Amino acid sequence: MTTSFAASISAIKAALPANLQCPRAAIICGSGLSGIVDVLRDVVLVPYQDIPGFSTSTVPGHKSALAFGFLGSHEGVPVVAMLGRFHPYEGHSLSSVVYPVRIMAKLGVKHIIITNAAGSLNPSIPVGTIVVIQDHLAIPNLAGMNPLLGPQTSPDLPRFLPLSDAYSTTLRRLVFLAAHHLQLEDSALAEGTYAWVSGPTYETPAEGRFLRRVGADVVGMSTVPEVLAAREEGLEVMVLSLVTNFVVIPDTYRSIREEVAAELSGKKLELPPAQTVSHEEVLAIGREKAGVLMKLVESVINSL
Numbered sequence: 001m002t003t004s005f006a007a008s009i010s011a012i013k014a015a016l017p018a019n020l021q022c023p024r025a026a027i028i029c030g031s032g033l034s035g036i037v038d039v040l041r042d043v044v045l046v047p048y049q050d051i052p053g054f055s056t057s058t059v060p061g062h063k064s065a066l067a068f069g070f071l072g073s074h075e076g077v078p079v080v081a082m083l084g085r086f087h088p089y090e091g092h093s094l095s096s097v098v099y100p101v102r103i104m105a106k107l108g109v110k111h112i113i114i115t116n117a118a119g120s121l122n123p124s125i126p127v128g129t130i131v132v133i134q135d136h137l138a139i140p141n142l143a144g145m146n147p148l149l150g151p152q153t154s155p156d157l158p159r160f161l162p163l164s165d166a167y168s169t170t171l172r173r174l175v176f177l178a179a180h181h182l183q184l185e186d187s188a189l190a191e192g193t194y195a196w197v198s199g200p201t202y203e204t205p206a207e208g209r210f211l212r213r214v215g216a217d218v219v220g221m222s223t224v225p226e227v228l229a230a231r232e233e234g235l236e237v238m239v240l241s242l243v244t245n246f247v248v249i250p251d252t253y254r255s256i257r258e259e260v261a262a263e264l265s266g267k268k269l270e271l272p273p274a275q276t277v278s279h280e281e282v283l284a285i286g287r288e289k290a291g292v293l294m295k296l297v298e299s300v301i302n303s304l
C-alpha cells in the first residue's frame, strides 16, 4: 500500500465507529442518485475534502462525501456509498477517478454496485428504464485512455486483466430476483451494453447512430474506469444505468436546402421541433426514479 492509500484509509477510519470500518459492499451514486443516504442506518458522512487523495466533484447532482451505514433488514449489511463521483471531463486524471474504488477495496469491500444516468440508444429501452449492464464498449479505452495504463498498480494485481466476465452474473441474477420480489413490471428492467464516452458534450446524431450500430444500448460519461479498477482489485461488479433521456438520433436530417427552397417558392414545411438533451432533464428523471433504483440496490445488498 502506498503512503497515500494509507493516509486516506487512516483519515476515513478515524471518522468511523468500529462497526462501520469494514464495509462489505460499496455503491457509487450517479447523477442525481445519491438518495441511498436516506435509507442507510447509523450514517456517518466523511466529506471527500477530509480524505487525502480524494478530489471534489464539480457536477450538479453529485455531493462529495462517502456515506457509511447499514443497509437492509435485521442488523443490516455495513456499506459505503460514494455520494458523487469524479468524471475525466471535469479535469480529474483517470487515476483520481478510480482512487475511491481502490480505497473502498482496501477497506474490505467485496461487492460494488455502480449506478449512473445514461442516454438510451435503443428504441426498445425507454426513459425511466433501469438497464442492468452486461457488457461495455469503451471508446476512450480503445483509443489509449485506459485507467490501468502505466506502471502496474501493485505486483499483487493482474497486469493483463480479462474483461469477458467483468459484470457479475451472480449480482445480475440477484437484481432480477429483487425486481420480482418488489413486484416491478417486467419493463422496469432491461439488459444492455453501456458505451463509455468522455463527454462533456452529449452525442451528435451521427455519434449516436455509430454507437447504436456497434452494439451499445445506452451511453454515458462515467462508470467504465470504476469497473476496470474494481475488477483489478478483485471486486464483484454490478452496474445499473438509469435511462434519463433518448440520445437524439433523428430518422432524417432536416434539410436546410429544402427549407430554403420551400420558403422561396412560398410553401411552408411542417418540421418536427428540434430536440436537445440537458443535464437538468437528466437530474429530473433521476429524482423521479431514484427511489426504485435504490430499492433494488437495497434488496440486492440484503441478499448478499
Ligand SMILES: O=P(O)(O)O[C@@H]1C[C@H](O)[C@@H](CO)O1
Pocket: 029, 030, 031, 059, 085, 087, 115, 116, 117, 118, 199, 220, 221, 222, 223, 278, 279, 282
Ligand atoms: O455520473 P453519471 O454518469 O451518472 O452522470 C451522467 C453523465 C454526465 O456526468 C451527466 C450528463 O448529464 O450525467
